[in-house]
Amino acid sequence: MTAEELKHKIVRKAWEDANFKAKLLSDPKRAINEAFGIEVPGNIKLQALEETDNQFYLVVPKEPSAVLVAAGVKNEPTMGWE
Numbered sequence: 001m002t003a004e005e006l007k008h009k010i011v012r013k014a015w016e017d018a019n020f021k022a023k024l025l026s027d028p029k030r031a032i033n034e035a036f037g038i039e040v041p042g043n044i045k046l047q048a049l050e051e052t053d054n055q056f057y058l059v060v061p062k063e064p065s066a067v068l069v070a071a072g073v074k075n076e077p078t079m080g081w082e
Helices: 003-016 018-025 028-036 064-070
Strands: none
Touching: 003 018, 003 028, 018 064
């Protein structure tokens, strides 16, 4: 399962299960571990937020070339984010 597929499963479960959603919002690592058996490493910070009718969140990912440099990849295209 890809990270994107897991993300979709988590969101779907939160929509369908109010108890899971409450746990996810208060303790996302524990909720994910209990529901999916996936342990998020301790060095990873994870925050779950719920959008409302008038509050939205825009997540700005790390700039691709910085990720590629950190991974040791050189001269890789920026995947259209130019």
